[in-house]
Amino acid sequence: MPGAPAAGPTLLAERLVASWQRSEDYGVPLDAIEPSFVGTLNDESLFFECGREVLTGLHQTLVNEPVSLMLTDADGLVLNRLSGDTALLRALDKVHLAPGFAYAERTVGTNGLGLAIADRVPTVVRAEEHYAISLCTYTCAAVPVLDPVSGRLEGCVNLTTWSAQSSELLLALAQSAASNTSALMLARSRGQRPRPAQRGEVFRVETPRLEPGSGTLSSLGPAWTDALGRAGAAIGAGRIVAAVGEEGTGRATLLAQALRQELPRERILAASPPAPQDSEAWIGLWTPELGKPDTGILVRDVDRLPAWVAEHIRDLVLQARVRSTPDEHLPFCVTASSFDAIPAALAPLVGTVVSVPPLRERPEDVMPLAHHAASRVRGRGVTITRSAETALRGCGWPGNARQLIEVVTQAARRTDTLDVRHLPADVLSGSSHRLTRIEAFERDEIVRVITRPGISMQEAAEELGMSRATVYRKLAQYDIHVPRSQS
Structure with a gap:
């Protein structure tokens, strides 16, 4: 050089x-x-x-x-x-x-x-x-x-x-x-909480124990079923699969389900990227498992890996392929936001790209996922009223399935019958522009009051200290849609 x-x-x-x-x-x-x-x-x-x-x-x-x-x-x-x-x-x-x-x-x-x-x-x-x-x-x-x-x-x-x-x-x-x-x-980001610092978690999972994707729904709509089938076929053919899509769509869950369907007796090791300064220790935790018999590897969010880490993983994958026999497969999968975002060192290894559609393009999956999330919290089925169902189906879910599951989980911890009043304001609001803290507080207060069972618009306006005309104007401003409460 x-x-x-x-x-x-x-x-x-x-x-x-x-x-x-x-x-x-x-x-x-x-x-x-x-x-x-x-x-x-x-x-x-x-x-x-x-x-x-x-x-x-x-x-x-x-x-x-x-x-x-x-x-x-x-x-x-x-x-x-x-x-x-x-x-x-x-x-x-x-x-x-x-x-x-x-x-x-x-x-x-x-x-x-x-x-x-x-x-x-x-x-x-x-x-x-x-x-x-x-x-x-x-x-x-x-x-x-x-x-x-x-x-x-x-x-x-x-x-x-x-x-x-x-x-x-x-x-x-x-x-x-x-x-x-x-x-x-x-x-300035609408009061959202910061993302937790990356911890570089590595999970080694034995077959009878909980694993990535365990306890999740595989019987969903045609978009999910089609993506799951293509991922499973590629894994069965020995190709490296990349699941791409928006964050929270279930990319890692889909790959874990595909790995388990195709390789039911193998253990699955899933690794999430660490903070960059912890990369060396993180690599040492899981890469010795690469290429071992009966071990499937799933690396999440490879688009967040430093370039040198991606290069090191590439070299280890290539070495594992050389050591394997012609009839042996190397179960190795990755997730990323898009194929273009996959580091240049890893992209040539990918044999199949499976796109996981966002939840807004899979409306048929909303209620099965909601009922599943509620039942996991309570250990049994939870009633979701028709008004809450209408609100859940009508939400654009910018955070995808992850956001839906978090919303339903939090609501199911507080009630046996999940109604529209148990849902956070941003689920009922379609406003796309960034809200100031004052605007977010005002929107949340309006939603809190008008979702109260039996309250009339006049009563809501009086409690909010506004005229009815102002309340209607605010509903339009924040694009708030509250279905009528009914069980």
């Missing part, structure tokens, strides 16, 4: 060597920067709104410093750039580190923001650590920003300065800006 930095004992050095190798494999030239120009920027996202606000505030304190502050999206596309140093800005223009240009590792080689996105950890790339010679004039510190609710990678905060400048505080500033961006996103 020409001119690559020597691999030292630190993880950072290992990451740099891996990044240099990928850059060479991508065919990135050493002497020229040719980032792709996209031009079209998504400047309406919550991430961009909050990140721009945070960086604008930070820029005001660094206006006289030779530092450029940038936001990029998850593909390395530079969204904006702030700096008070005109000489630095002119120099960055020459290497196209500017809004509209994509600075991913694949196009310009090892660089701070590209490596931070690839490995999903805070990263500093200094001077000669860059792959391209024309970038050795700079030092870059970049920190990924994850959506605090969904956990999805939104992009990164990147701070760039001259390589001759001290970079000791650069990463700390980038980490602070990324953290503040994530916190601001949470505060």
Whole structure:
């Protein structure tokens, strides 16, 4: 590898060597920067709104410093750039580190923001650590920003300065800006709770015990049945299967059901990705099981894996295939948001892609899943009134089956007869725009009052301190639909 930095004992050095190798494999030239120009920027996202606000505030304190502050999206596309140093800005223009240009590792080689996105950890790339010679004039510190609710990678905060400048505080500033961006996103995301930190759970399951997908419904509508059949056929043929779709649709559940149907005597090991800094220990927990007889492997959310982890898993899968006999299969499945999101190292291994439709496209599955969730909570069947059923069927379920099961589980813990008044306000509201905290509180209060059994609209208006006309206007504003209570 020409001119690559020597691999030292630190993880950072290992990451740099891996990044240099990928850059060479991508065919990135050493002497020229040719980032792709996209031009079209998504400047309406919550991430961009909050990140721009945070960086604008930070820029005001660094206006006289030779530092450029940038936001990029998850593909390395530079969204904006702030700096008070005109000489630095002119120099960055020459290497196209500017809004509209994509600075991913694949196009310009090892660089701070590209490596931070690839490995999903805070990263500093200094001077000669860059792959391209024309970038050795700079030092870059970049920190990924994850959506605090969904956990999805939104992009990164990147701070760039001259390589001759001290970079000791650069990463700390980038980490602070990324953290503040994530916190601001949470505060403005309709009051939703943050996604729990990734724990890298690994479950080894013996046949008689609970396993991934155990106790779930396989007898659902035609869309689910068709996807389950295609996954099972591919597993039976020895192909690696990727289940793709929106979060919460049941991708891992579908694969676990397919594995159990095709390989009833095998144990299933399911692994969820850890926080990036815990990846090395996580790999050591489950990869020794890969390729063992009578063991099926299911890796969730591979689109959240750092690039080097995906490469390591690929190598282990290929080695396991070499060791296996022609009549042996390697039961290995993955989930991701889409095939395009699967890391480049793993995508060529996938033999079959099964799309799991969102729940809004499977309305026939809503009530079977609701009754199943309620019965699991109470250990017996729970009555769901016709008005509650109408509300459940009418909801768009942006969180898919996971959201439905959580809503019904919480309601079934409080009542033997689940009625519309036991459902949260967002199930009854079709409002698609982001609500402020005050708006969300107002909507929830309106729903709480008008779902009370026997209350008239006039009584509801008096309790809310509004006129009837205002209540009707608010119902339209929040797109609230409350079916009449009836059992």
